[in-house]
Amino acid sequence: MESSELKKIIQGIPKAELHLHIEGSFEPELLFDIAKRNNIFLSYDSIESLKNAYQFNNLQEFLDIYYAGAQVLLHEQDFFDLTWAYLTRVHSQNVVHVEVFFDPQTHTDRGIEFNVVIKGIYNALEKAKQELNISYKLIMSYLRHLSEEEAFKTLESSIPFKHWIDGVGLDSSEMGNPPSKFVNVFKASANQGYKLVAHAGEEGPVEYIWEALDLLKVVRIDHGNRCLDDEALVQRLVEQQIPLTLCPLSNTALKVIRKMEDHPVLKMLDKGILATIHSDDPAYFGGYMNENYYETALALNLDKSHLMQLATNAFKASWLSHEVKEKHIVQVKDYFNLTDI
Numbered sequence: 001m002e003s004s005e006l007k008k009i010i011q012g013i014p015k016a017e018l019h020l021h022i023e024g025s026f027e028p029e030l031l032f033d034i035a036k037r038n039n040i041f042l043s044y045d046s047i048e049s050l051k052n053a054y055q056f057n058n059l060q061e062f063l064d065i066y067y068a069g070a071q072v073l074l075h076e077q078d079f080f081d082l083t084w085a086y087l088t089r090v091h092s093q094n095v096v097h098v099e100v101f102f103d104p105q106t107h108t109d110r111g112i113e114f115n116v117v118i119k120g121i122y123n124a125l126e127k128a129k130q131e132l133n134i135s136y137k138l139i140m141s142y143l144r145h146l147s148e149e150e151a152f153k154t155l156e157s158s159i160p161f162k163h164w165i166d167g168v169g170l171d172s173s174e175m176g177n178p179p180s181k182f183v184n185v186f187k188a189s190a191n192q193g194y195k196l197v198a199h200a201g202e203e204g205p206v207e208y209i210w211e212a213l214d215l216l217k218v219v220r221i222d223h224g225n226r227c228l229d230d231e232a233l234v235q236r237l238v239e240q241q242i243p244l245t246l247c248p249l250s251n252t253a254l255k256v257i258r259k260m261e262d263h264p265v266l267k268m269l270d271k272g273i274l275a276t277i278h279s280d281d282p283a284y285f286g287g288y289m290n291e292n293y294y295e296t297a298l299a300l301n302l303d304k305s306h307l308m309q310l311a312t313n314a315f316k317a318s319w320l321s322h323e324v325k326e327k328h329i330v331q332v333k334d335y336f337n338l339t340d341i
């Protein structure tokens with residue numbers, strides 16, 4: 001397929017984004033603007049020099065810069081602007097549904113109140129629902145490099161806003177911070193009615209994926225790249241149709257894989273795994289949904305049926321109601337079958 005044709009096809013697919021850290025959508029231009037209006041001094045003297053720092057050898061090197069960038073976010077308006085910028089951008093890529101992570105502890109640990117963070121994000125999501133026709137779910141993520149006790153404090157802070165929050169996740173430094181560290185807080189989160197997901201098997205071993213499933217009882221695995229190391233795990237993922245939210249540009253940027261041609265998504269689809277493609281931290285990894293689809297399709301020589309499968313899988317894996325999922329899946333099928341592509 002011609003690359004311009006591939007781009008055109010991808011642009012037109014109605015897409016669902018299920019793995020997106022809102023703090024990871026913080027584009028350098030907006031970061032500089034917000035830093036300026038909040039009178040925060042940045043150690044980078046230009047947008048260009050900040051962008052030049054986006055070279056990572058592993059997850060931790062990225063996280064250090066990502067947490068530093070988030071420090072310029074102080075006010076409700078800042079969180080609103082960050083979220084609104086993301087939503088308008090993905091609207092232009094024909095993303096029609098988003099399930100967005102936010103990291104409350106990245107902000108509450110700096111003295112920013114939980115309510116300031118969530119109100120800004122929530123108001124932008126609501127505005128996008130009204131004005132851009134983008135549906136959404138909101139996922140509060142616990143930082144796994146911190147203690148379970150601190151995650152419990154975050155859970156407590158979330159209770160007044162629980163009608164705005166659909167689920168909880170687990171992110172940050174994976175190695176040495178296994179899912180088993182958070183069994184109690186995940187149980188308590190489920191008791192509050194939150195759905196459960198966790199990052200597992202991004203850098204960490206397959207054991208972390210097993211723990212996320214068996215101990216935390218998550219309904220979806222974020223990343224899960226390492227699952228192919230374990231045939232029994234693959235069988236479990238296939239039998240129970242547990243989704244894996246993969247992020248190809250993140251994986252190359254963080255050296256989880258050496259090059260895009262090594263990405264496991266095609267092997268996963270061939271095995272019957274409910275694999276999906278997302279953008280993780282698009283401002284840092286060189287692309288949003290379309291770019292992730294495009295680079296993956298190019299490197300792995302994906303055809304239209306793969307693209308249709310990936311788009312369909314994302315709606316299947318979403319937390320939309322059965323009826324709404326079906327409506328989107330029909331639209332994806334119609335797009336591929338009825339339009340001249």
Ligand code: ADE
Pocket residue numbers: 021024059066171172173174199202250280281
């Ligand atoms: N937080 C933001 N992006 C992340 C990633 N790719 N892995 C773990 N934690 C994250």
Ligand code: ZN
Pocket residue numbers: 019021171199222280
């Ligand atoms: Zn992630």
